[in-house]
Amino acid sequence: xxxxxxxxxxxxxxxxxxxxxxxxxxxxxxxxxxxxxxxxxxxxxxxxxxxxxxxxxxxxxxxxxxxxxxxxxxxxxxxxxxxxxxxxxxxxxxxxxxxxxxxxxxxx
Amino acid sequence: xxxxxxxxxxxxxxxxxxxxxxxxxxxxxxxxxxxxxxxxxxxxxxxxxxxxxxxxxxxxxxxxxxxxxxxxxxxxxxxxxxxxxxxxxxxxxxxxxxxxxxxxxxxxxxxxx
Numbered sequence: 001x002x003x004x005x006x007x008x009x010x011x012x013x014x015x016x017x018x019x020x021x022x023x024x025x026x027x028x029x030x031x032x033x034x035x036x037x038x039x040x041x042x043x044x045x046x047x048x049x050x051x052x053x054x055x056x057x058x059x060x061x062x063x064x065x066x067x068x069x070x071x072x073x074x075x076x077x078x079x080x081x082x083x084x085x086x087x088x089x090x091x092x093x094x095x096x097x098x099x100x101x102x103x104x105x106x107x108x
Numbered sequence: 109x110x111x112x113x114x115x116x117x118x119x120x121x122x123x124x125x126x127x128x129x130x131x132x133x134x135x136x137x138x139x140x141x142x143x144x145x146x147x148x149x150x151x152x153x154x155x156x157x158x159x160x161x162x163x164x165x166x167x168x169x170x171x172x173x174x175x176x177x178x179x180x181x182x183x184x185x186x187x188x189x190x191x192x193x194x195x196x197x198x199x200x201x202x203x204x205x206x207x208x209x210x211x212x213x214x215x216x217x218x219x220x221x
Contacts, residue, residue, distance in 0.1 A: 034209065043199055043212035044151070087151070089210070094139055094158055096203075096210050100150045 001026050006088050006099035014107050017078050021102045023071040023088030032091035033064055035073050037084045038101065044087055047073075078106045110134070112213035114200050120219045126188040129216045132181055133202030141210070142175055142185050143199040151199075157183065158205060190220045 006023045013019050025033075033050035048055065050062040050071055061074040071088055083106045088099035113132040121127055133140045141156040155165040157177045165175070172191070177183040187194055201212045 032208075041197075041217075043215050045212070046209050049209065094156070094163065094205055096141070096153075098151045 003027060003097035004088055004090050004099040006102050008100055008102060010103040010105060012105045012107055013078055015078055015080060017106075018074065018076045019078055019104065020075075021073045021086055021088075021104075023073075023099055025069050025071070025088075025090045025097070027090075027092060028066075028069060030069075030090045030092045030097075033071050034089040034091070035060075035062055035071075036087040036089055036098075038087060039084050047086070075104075078104075080106050080108060082106050112200055112202050112211055114198075114213035114216055116216060117214060118217045118219075120221065121190055122221050123191055124189045125220075126186065127190045127194075127218060127220075129185040129198050129200075129218070131183045131185070131200030131213060133183070133200070134211055135181065136204070137202035137211075138180070138205050139203045140177060140183050141201045141203075142183070143201065143212075144196045145199060145215075146196045154185070187218075190218075192220045194218060195220050 004025050035047040036044040037047045038044040048057050050064045052064050054063045059076045063072045085101040085103050087101045090097045115130045139158050142154040143151050145151045154167045155175045160177045175185045197215045197217050199212050199215045201210045203210045
């Protein structure tokens, strides 16, 4: 079983829409959780950390459910510039485990 | 602050040649990771170092691949001899230990003809 599983999409949404991505992880001992964003032909960049209490950064909201081993990312009021691949990342010990990424295209 | 610095940005070489990729982690970070990314396989961990010591190299594809970290500010990934199937983007990343955030370099686009 993969450490981290994501729906690869693609998600094609109109500007202004709300879109949610989900991710599950297999090891309950996982300690830290992140969402990364990767643009075409660029390196992954940290979007936000994910905390048990949930956290928000502008239009982005991340949630963690440790009991269900489930992480989510909600993007409100989608912009064209949000088009990218979103990677779910889980840390355990000193190892980082990446999902395969979810592709998002925001359409004018 | 300077981020993770990789060189070269692009490398085109012929099959059988030796390729050396270089990485300078963020100052103060004590963990360094080498990843390879392809469309087919996504992002794969090749090897990671903690305090300059290789901890897990189980992702290194075969003996043609080797990595070193002679000091806290420099690491190399070497492929000898290179093969066309090694063509990919190679990323270096660094972090503080203990599950802190991971920061990536801009990557090296390797093409082996």
